[in-house]
Amino acid sequence: xxxxxxxxxxxxxxxxxxxxxxxxxxxxxxxxxxxxxxxxxxxxxxxxxxxxxxxxxxxxxxxxxxxxxxxxxxxxxxxxxxxxxxxxxxxxxxxxxxxxxxxxxxxxxxxxxxxxxxxxxxxxxxxxxxxxxxxxxxxxxxxxxxxxxxxxxxxxxxxxxxxxxxxxxxxxxxxxxxxxxxxxxxxxxxxxxxxxxxxxxxxxxxxxxxxxxxxxxxxxxxxxxxxxxxxxxxxxxxxxxxxxxxxxxxxxxxxxxxxxxxxxxxxxxxxxxxxxxx
Amino acid sequence: xxxxxxxxxxxxxxxxxxxxxxxxxxxxxxxxxxxxxxxxxxxxxxxxxxxxxxxxxxxxxxxxxxxxxxxxxxxxxxxxxxxxxxxxxxxxxxxxxxxxxxxxxxxxxxxxxxxxxxxxxxxxxxxxxxxxxxxxxxxxxxxxxxxxxxxxxxxxxxxxxxxxxxxxxxxxxxxxxxxxxxxxxxxxxxxxxxxxxxxxxxxxxxxxxxxxxxxxxxxxxxxxxxxxxxxxxxxxxxxxxxxxxxxxxxxxxxxxxxxxxxxxxx
Amino acid sequence: xxxxxxxxxxxxxxxxxxxxxxxxxxxxxxxxxxxxxxxxxxxxxxxxxxxxxxxxxxxxxxxxxxxxxxxxxxxxxxxxxxxxxxxxxxxxxxxxxxxxxxxxxxxxxxxxxxxxxxxxxxxxxxxxxxxxxxxxxxxxxxxxxxxxxxxxxxxxxxxxxxxxxxxxxxxxxxxxxxxxxxxxxxxxxxxxxxxxxxxxxxxxxxxxxxxxxxxxxxxxxxxxxxxxxxxxxxxxxxxxxxxxxxxxxxxxxxxxxxxxx
Numbered sequence: 106x107x108x109x110x111x112x113x114x115x116x117x118x119x120x121x122x123x124x125x126x127x128x129x130x131x132x133x134x135x136x137x138x139x140x141x142x143x144x145x146x147x148x149x150x151x152x153x154x155x156x157x158x159x160x161x162x163x164x165x166x167x168x169x170x171x172x173x174x175x176x177x178x179x180x181x182x183x184x185x186x187x188x189x190x191x192x193x194x195x196x197x198x199x200x201x202x203x204x205x206x207x208x209x210x211x212x213x214x215x216x217x218x219x220x221x222x223x224x225x226x227x228x229x230x231x232x233x234x235x236x237x238x239x240x241x242x243x244x245x246x247x248x249x250x251x252x253x254x255x256x257x258x259x260x261x262x263x264x265x266x267x268x269x270x271x272x273x274x275x276x277x278x279x280x281x282x283x284x285x286x287x288x289x290x291x292x293x294x295x296x297x298x299x300x301x302x303x304x305x306x307x308x309x310x311x312x313x314x315x316x317x318x319x320x321x322x323x324x325x326x327x328x329x330x331x332x333x334x335x336x337x338x339x340x341x342x343x344x345x346x347x348x349x350x351x352x353x354x355x356x357x358x359x360x361x362x363x364x365x366x367x368x369x370x371x372x373x374x375x376x377x378x379x380x381x382x383x
Numbered sequence: 384x385x386x387x388x389x390x391x392x393x394x395x396x397x398x399x400x401x402x403x404x405x406x407x408x409x410x411x412x413x414x415x416x417x418x419x420x421x422x423x424x425x426x427x428x429x430x431x432x433x434x435x436x437x438x439x440x441x442x443x444x445x446x447x448x449x450x451x452x453x454x455x456x457x458x459x460x461x462x463x464x465x466x467x468x469x470x471x472x473x474x475x476x477x478x479x480x481x482x483x484x485x486x487x488x489x490x491x492x493x494x495x496x497x498x499x500x501x502x503x504x505x506x507x508x509x510x511x512x513x514x515x516x517x518x519x520x521x522x523x524x525x526x527x528x529x530x531x532x533x534x535x536x537x538x539x540x541x542x543x544x545x546x547x548x549x550x551x552x553x554x555x556x557x558x559x560x561x562x563x564x565x566x567x568x569x570x571x572x573x574x575x576x577x578x579x580x581x582x583x584x585x586x587x588x589x590x591x592x593x594x595x596x597x598x599x600x601x602x603x604x605x606x607x608x609x610x611x612x613x614x615x616x617x618x619x620x621x622x623x624x625x626x627x628x629x630x631x632x633x634x635x636x637x638x639x640x641x642x643x644x645x646x647x648x649x
Numbered sequence: 650x651x652x653x654x655x656x657x658x659x660x661x662x663x664x665x666x667x668x669x670x671x672x673x674x675x676x677x678x679x680x681x682x683x684x685x686x687x688x689x690x691x692x693x694x695x696x697x698x699x700x701x702x703x704x705x706x707x708x709x710x711x712x713x714x715x716x717x718x719x720x721x722x723x724x725x726x727x728x729x730x731x732x733x734x735x736x737x738x739x740x741x742x743x744x745x746x747x748x749x750x751x752x753x754x755x756x757x758x759x760x761x762x763x764x765x766x767x768x769x770x771x772x773x774x775x776x777x778x779x780x781x782x783x784x785x786x787x788x789x790x791x792x793x794x795x796x797x798x799x800x801x802x803x804x805x806x807x808x809x810x811x812x813x814x815x816x817x818x819x820x821x822x823x824x825x826x827x828x829x830x831x832x833x834x835x836x837x838x839x840x841x842x843x844x845x846x847x848x849x850x851x852x853x854x855x856x857x858x859x860x861x862x863x864x865x866x867x868x869x870x871x872x873x874x875x876x877x878x879x880x881x882x883x884x885x886x887x888x889x890x891x892x893x894x895x896x897x898x899x900x901x902x903x904x905x906x907x908x909x910x
Contacts, residue, residue, distance in 0.1 A: 118635060118638075119638045120634055120635075120638055120647065121635070157863070159859060159862065162862075163396070163397075163639075163858075163859065163862060164639065165638055165639060183869075184862055184867070185862075185865045185867055185868035185869065186868075188862065188863055188864070188865050189865065192863065193859070193863045194863075195856065195859065195860075197853075197856055199853075200853050200856035200857055200860060201856070201860040201863075202860070203798070203802075203857075203860060203861060203864060203866075204403070204798070204801070204802035204805055204806065204857065205784075205797065205798040205801045205802055206781070206801070207779075207780075207781050207801070207805075210875070211781070211875055211876065214875035215864050216864035216865055217873070217875070218872050218873050218874055218875060219864055219865040219866050219867075219868050219872060220865050220868060220870070221868075221870045221871050221872055221873050222873060223873060224873055224874070224875065224877075227873070227875055231875075249805070249809075260860075263864060264863065264864075267864070267865070394795075395858075396858040396861050396862050396866060396867055397854065397855060397858040399795050399798065399799070399858070399861070399866075400854050400855075400857040400858035400861060401851075401854050401858075402799050403798070403799050403800075403802035403803040403806055404806065404850050404851065404853075404854055406799070406803045407803055407806045407807050407810045407850065408810075408847060408850060410807065411807075411810050411811060411814050411846065412843060412846075412847070414811070414814070415814055415818075415839075415842055415843060415846070416839070418818075418828075419828060419835045419836075419838055419839060419842075420835060421832070421835055421836055421839065422832075428847075448796075448799060448800075448803075452800060452803055452804075454771075455771050455775065456775060456780070456783070456800060456803075456804065457654060457775075457804070457807070461807070462654075462775075463718055464718060464764070464767060464768045464771055465718075465722070580722070580726070580760065580764070581726050581729070581730055581756060581757060581760035581761075582726075582729050582730070583722055583725035583726040583729050583730075584722065584725070585718075585721035585722035585724075585725050589725040589729065592729060593728065593729050593732070593733065596729055596732075596733030597732070597733055597747075601735055602735065624839075624843070627840075628844075628847050628848075628851075631844070631848065632848075632851065636851075636852075636854075636855055639855055639858075
């Protein structure tokens with residue numbers, strides 16, 4: 106069963122000279138982590154906006170093809186309804202704070218208030234979100250007083266609490282330090298383990314190799330490859346991506362004839378351990 | 384298009400996200416200008432920005448909320464209840480700027496000769512207005528230094544703006560828009576200043592009011608005269624500032640606003 | 650970071666519903682405008698505003714802020730009206746060509762104290778009401794839902810933006826930007842100060858809007874609230890009485906000449 110189906114999707118921003126996306130077709134299976142990779146300007150963010158309904162409902166431009174969210178055509182469905190199906194979080198944690206709320210709990214409640222969830226139900230849902238994202242200690246602090254990693258976890262919690270079956274995360278760790286990145290990635294893993302469908306845009310290929318069940322590669326607005334992480338990441342540098350340190354080490358070893366040529370390059374620590382044992 | 388449809392079209396989420404930012408821009412830009420002791424208010428730049436990008440209604444609402452928040456929600460030294468009383472002026476600044484923008488006044492598209500003619504005309508109107516206000520015809524005392532200052536400022540401004548128009552630096556119609564808006568906002572502010580505050584607002588412009596009162600003008604006319612001297616300059620300078628701000632925004636961002644076409648050519 | 654000017658004190662005045670506090674301030678202001686007695690504003694300030702401020706344990710900031718606002722205004726008012734009040738006859742003393750007149754000073758006193766009362770009454774509300782509660786109360790009273798967002802966000806953004814303005818000023822001064830001197834120098838300092846400030850604020854607007862929509866901000870259905878405002882029947886009755894009283898006073902002041910000022 107697939108949660109998201111994309112058919113021949115194309116998009117051109119208003120007054121832009123060229124297409125941001127062209128002829129993109131793929132499906133996202135339920136309860137999976139699908140990663141999207143690509144160089145800067147490849148159209149990753151635009152694709153995220155289209156998956157979450159912000160194209161065509163927020164960004165002006167010319168959309169072709171279709172995005173289906175649990176069977177609903179995103180063009181025909183109002184944005185306020187789509188966001189209960191697909192949650193969107195993005196890069197800058199600071200800008201995702203609504204600004205309208207003065208404590209972490211209230212910030213998490215904001216989406217529920219907008220959806221008209223009764224207060225009694227809010228209480229349990231907020232408590233669960235605080236616990237899952239490790240924010241209990243700061244529940245009564247101002248969102249602006251949190252660290253970057255905490256703010257990004259707050260952003261994820263604020264989307265999570267609305268209980269969308271699919272969550273689209275556009276580079277949620279790009280502005281975080283390694284510690285903040287680890288915190289957020291752990292939260293993403295927990296979400297997937299609970300049966301959420303995750304679409305993750307991420308630059309750090311180590312994490313993708315570790316977490317993703319499938320990888321899509323965008324290049325100049327087109328979908329050029331998709332498949333299992335280890336196979337897809339073999340030719341990372343062709344698409345302008347930084348290959349993982351394991352792949353780089355293995356490639357150097359192979360060039361010096363230290364290992365067999367027909368073995369796939371490792372992308373995770375575990376794969377590398379096995380690779381170099383041969 | 385009905386009023387409700389217009390509201391829905393203009394009050395998109397990005398408009399709503401812009402309004403609080405614009406309110407804060409009004410306040411902070413006003414503070415920076417005051418800090419530099421530049422003799423203008425420049426306290427409506429944010430309101431004008433909303434009016435241009437999201438239409439007259441959004442501009443008007445930003446203006447009103449801005450002054451009410453400034454006056455009543457923020458305590459001194461930032462907040463000042465004086466501001467709240469002038470919500471009507473702020474409303475007109477937002478609405479009128481939105482209209483000007485809808486008419487294409489913030490685009491650069493007049494032929495050069497026509498543009499220069501417009502700017503010269505507006506500059507001369509402004510200079511004559513200053514001359515008239517400081518003359519015995521209007522008041523009763525002899526205001527040679529005041530008249531001279533106003534006229535010299537008017538001429539200098541005319542020369543500068545004509546030169547900049549000739550160079551094509553900014554759209555000529557914003558000069559006219561600024562002067563017109565200044566006149567209108569002076570007319571709306573004067574009764575409030577005279578009635579509510581007895582003619583004083585605690586600002587530096589009170590000196591001008593005192594001067595006019597000394598010349599024998601009644602309270603309302605004194606405040607009107609003071610406004611007609613201060614406001615056209617202020618609104619013109621604000622328009623030039625806001626135009627430079629808009630010009631520096633990316634086209635992609637501008638186009639996300641409901642009235643983006645007010646400043647970009649489609 | 651300081652998010653608001655609200656002073657968190659455990660007082661009975663703080664615990665009142667925001668609309669009750671606003672109704673008190675409104676009734677005070679209306680009374681000051683409608684009642685024709687020169688000392689009405691002073692009386693209300695001394696016998697209502699100050700006791701309430703003491704009750705709320707905020708009398709110090711209320712008094713300080715009131716006088717910060719009123720003092721320059723009062724001085725200006727006294728000079729303009731004292732010397733140039735139309736039709737004034739009673740000269741108190743003469744300075745060169747200028748005559749200070751009693752009628753003008755009286756008018757300045759009435760206007761000045763009235764503004765002092767309004768400022769004091771407003772500050773009484775602002776210092777004792779959490780901005781989120783104020784916004785929520787307005788929305789529950791029928792104001793459009795986005796109003797709450799606009800008020801609270803503006804209050805939260807302001808200190809952040811002022812800090813940025815301060816930082817930019819210091820940074821540009823360190824690079825040799827002149828911010829004092831002739832008017833020309835000061836005007837040319839404007840652009841390097843304002844450009845980073847304004848663009849910094851504007852570049853976030855689109856993402857903020859995205860974040861709002863992602864949280865169903867515009868969902869066309871009845872909203873609920875996580876925050877709870879405490880209200881009582883007694884307060885409702887009091888508010889109703891205060892509003893009726895104000896309306897009656899306004900009507901009376903139009904029809905009964907005794908009240909017109």
